[in-house]
Amino acid sequence: MEEQTVHREKKRRRLAGWAKIVIAVALTLAASTGMWCLLLGRSGLAMVQTYLLARFAFVEADADLDKAVDLGLDAFVQGLGDRWSYYRTQEQYRELRARRANNYVGIGVTVNVKDREEGLLVESVTEGGPADKAGVVPGDVITAAGGVSLAGEARGKGSDYIKGEAGTQVVLTLLREDGGSAEVTCTRATLRSPSASGKLLEGDIGYVKLDNFYSGSADSFQKEVDALVEQGAQALIVDVRSDPGGYVAELEKILDYLLPEGPVFTQKARWWFPSVTQSDADCIDLPMVAMVNKDSYSAAELLAAQLRESVGAPIVGEPTSGKGYSQITFPLLNGGGVGLSTATYCTGSGCSLIGEGIVPDVELSLSEGAVMGEKSDDQLQAAIDLLRK
Numbered sequence: 001m002e003e004q005t006v007h008r009e010k011k012r013r014r015l016a017g018w019a020k021i022v023i024a025v026a027l028t029l030a031a032s033t034g035m036w037c038l039l040l041g042r043s044g045l046a047m048v049q050t051y052l053l054a055r056f057a058f059v060e061a062d063a064d065l066d067k068a069v070d071l072g073l074d075a076f077v078q079g080l081g082d083r084w085s086y087y088r089t090q091e092q093y094r095e096l097r098a099r100r101a102n103n104y105v106g107i108g109v110t111v112n113v114k115d116r117e118e119g120l121l122v123e124s125v126t127e128g129g130p131a132d133k134a135g136v137v138p139g140d141v142i143t144a145a146g147g148v149s150l151a152g153e154a155r156g157k158g159s160d161y162i163k164g165e166a167g168t169q170v171v172l173t174l175l176r177e178d179g180g181s182a183e184v185t186c187t188r189a190t191l192r193s194p195s196a197s198g199k200l201l202e203g204d205i206g207y208v209k210l211d212n213f214y215s216g217s218a219d220s221f222q223k224e225v226d227a228l229v230e231q232g233a234q235a236l237i238v239d240v241r242s243d244p245g246g247y248v249a250e251l252e253k254i255l256d257y258l259l260p261e262g263p264v265f266t267q268k269a270r271w272w273f274p275s276v277t278q279s280d281a282d283c284i285d286l287p288m289v290a291m292v293n294k295d296s297y298s299a300a301e302l303l304a305a306q307l308r309e310s311v312g313a314p315i316v317g318e319p320t321s322g323k324g325y326s327q328i329t330f331p332l333l334n335g336g337g338v339g340l341s342t343a344t345y346c347t348g349s350g351c352s353l354i355g356e357g358i359v360p361d362v363e364l365s366l367s368e369g370a371v372m373g374e375k376s377d378d379q380l381q382a383a384i385d386l387l388r389k
Contacts, residue, residue, distance in 0.1 A: 090335030198224035206233030213246025218253035245298025263348030322357030
């Protein structure tokens with residue numbers, strides 16, 4: 001009997017041990033559920049709940065949940081009511097990162113599709129790029145790519161035949177300036193796309209067009225301005241028309257490079273104190289004019305506004321949108337990315353552009369048929385006239 005009694009006591013102890021485990025698991029689940037409730041709230045938990053119901057209870061077992069999640073995340077971000085926040089799918093996010101890196105895959109040529117009926121006229125060749133290594137030079141006409149003629153109406157789609165994945169090859173048929181022909185093989189590669197381009201105008205006026213504020217843009221901009229100063233530029237036009245903006249770090253470098261000592265940029269994040277960026281005393285000591293249009297956003301607006309605030313540079317063009325919010329793009333577990341407005345920003349003196357934008361000193365729209373940066377550009381001519389006064 002004693003033995004039997006001992007056995008039952010051991011069994012009861014074992015049951016008590018399992019009970020402790022069950023209780024521990026239950027308490028852990030309760031604690032974790034409570035934590036998620038605190039973090040997500042009812043609405044956040046409802047989103048998780050809906051996904052789980054769709055995955056395990058929805059009648060169509062092969063429903064495309066990834067597509068549903070993409071649509072749901074896009075709608076959620078739109079529901080925030082902030083026009084500057086966004087969601088990008090995995091493919092869109094990959095393209096976004098490549099674009100912001102200011103990289104492209106190609107052979108390193110700039111072509112003119114209008115002037116030569118025979119094909120694409122090469123206007124410039126990237127030094128050290130695939131085309132340069134293959135012997136392509138400015139003045140060559142690309143008459144065929146991969147055996148496909150690029151003459152006549154095919155010129156408009158010529159770039160499509162030249163593009164391709166990095167590491168692949170394309171055979172180009174060239175018409176040389178001396179009338180001879182040649183075939184060269186170019187191996188496509190990833191190349192850096194310069195953000196800025198410049199030229200010296202009549203009257204020793206330097207003109208710099210800045211396309212964006214993405215990776216390397218500050219170095220590209222400084223290189224162009226330095227070259228113009230060395231060529232004898234006595235004044236400078238900074239053109240940020242149709243510039244979508246970009247990275248705060250690139251903007252701060254450009255502001256510091258151009259402007260004299262003083263505050264040039266103020267930013268206030270949700271959970272932190274305002275930060276003020278100061279420019280040092282080194283600057284470009286030239287008269288300046290900034291150019292904007294309705295498609296100048298974010299850093300482009302701030303740069304023009306700060307040029308006017310710091311050195312009295314007049315602004316030519318169209319009123320801008322008035323962004324005033326900076327975003328951070330957060331990578332997501334599904335391979336996509338969500339960009340959320342996380343801070344507001346303003347000029348060094350604290351002037352906000354939110355909802356106001358820039359009202360140019362000379363308000364002027366680009367004439368129909370005019371080309372930015374060319375002689376037909378009446379906005380550019382207005383900027384030149386301001387510097388000549």
